[in-house]
Amino acid sequence: MPRAGLSHDVVVREAADVADATGWDQLSLAAVAARFGVRLPSLYKHISGLDGLRRDIAVQATRELGEVLSAAAVGRAGGDALRAVADAYRGFGHAYPGRYAATVRAPAPDDDEHRAVTDAVLRVVLAVLAGYGLSGDDAVDATRALRAGLHGFVTLEAGGGFGLPRDVDRSFRRLVDGLDATMTAWVSAG
């Protein structure tokens, strides 16, 4: 019985790849086990069931998203930073649809590790908004508007919701420009 060399991180990473390839909803332990050429119950030595695996993927994917956004934001400010972060966000959703879907999952109230990585993403966004001069309630509203616009666009695009031939990149650019203008306006409106 040769060992397959599994570990928690290896299993989670492979499972994330499965989710990217087949869809977050279609993720199954059977598919992951098959990837490793291993029987399904063997995975239980490394993860706690399908739901535990989903949570682990969410944590890993959210960490990766935070790194990607942070890298995009560094050295930029204002609309420049906003556009870079927005593009990075959408790019992540395109490149890793399964991981992206995982990042939407809200952390359980007592899951500190998960909370930490979602907070890290939030901090990047807040830093971008600070570049507009937004803070407090304005920043909260702006964060929600920004996440709503980006998340909505990425999920609708991934779900095939944009049937029309009109160039999708261009629509996205105009959406982000609109968000930029809105936030700029909020600043001057005080």
Added chain:
Amino acid sequence: MPRAGLSHDVVVREAADVADATGWDQLSLAAVAARFGVRLPSLYKHISGLDGLRRDIAVQATRELGEVLSAAAVGRAGGDALRAVADAYRGFGHAYPGRYAATVRAPAPDDDEHRAVTDAVLRVVLAVLAGYGLSGDDAVDATRALRAGLHGFVTLEAGGGFGLPRDVDRSFRRLVDGLDATMTAWVSAG
């Protein structure tokens, strides 16, 4: 063996209620059959499996959404219409989370009935945008931005993604105001 009085429409409606109560992802034929006090295979006389049922719920829910949005838009124009439609959209998502999730499902390419109801929703949105003087590519971009913003907000809200205490109604109002301003600006920018 008394008859339970099932029919296609009755089953789909009850299944939509199950989806609202337990979540679109948790929808199961077992739960629907239990609601009717009927054995699971009996449902197959009225629907074609779980996936067929999901598609049927999507069609029905999208039709309902179209009616709700259309009713909200009637007799209004411009920002007034936009706000009314946006509130109706979010209200539908709150009141019927399972049905709402079903409306996101894109129609199969050859599913004319499904396409017809999604087109009806699109027509309402386009009518609102026409009130801004938007048409052609501008209208397509605006539709996408609008759907992205509304859909993103509703799903994040439903998913518990808005953890902060800041009033969510207020954030939504500001998002819609921002969309209104953006579309107004697009018109003048031609």
Added chain:
DNA sequence: GGGGTTGGCTAACTGGGCTAGCCTATTGGC
């Protein structure tokens, strides 16, 4: 090389979806 730990495995159960085929309630024609 012997013992503990780790990481595979098989066996077995649950529960959901699906198909086949039975049997009865209802309905429509005469």
Added chain:
DNA sequence: GCCAATAGGCTAGCCCAGTTAGCCAACCCC
């Protein structure tokens, strides 16, 4: 009113995914 056809329930039985329990071999360290 009867008889046949249809339609709408049912049971039985399959498959597949997830889960748990418990076995046993591989590896690691002394």
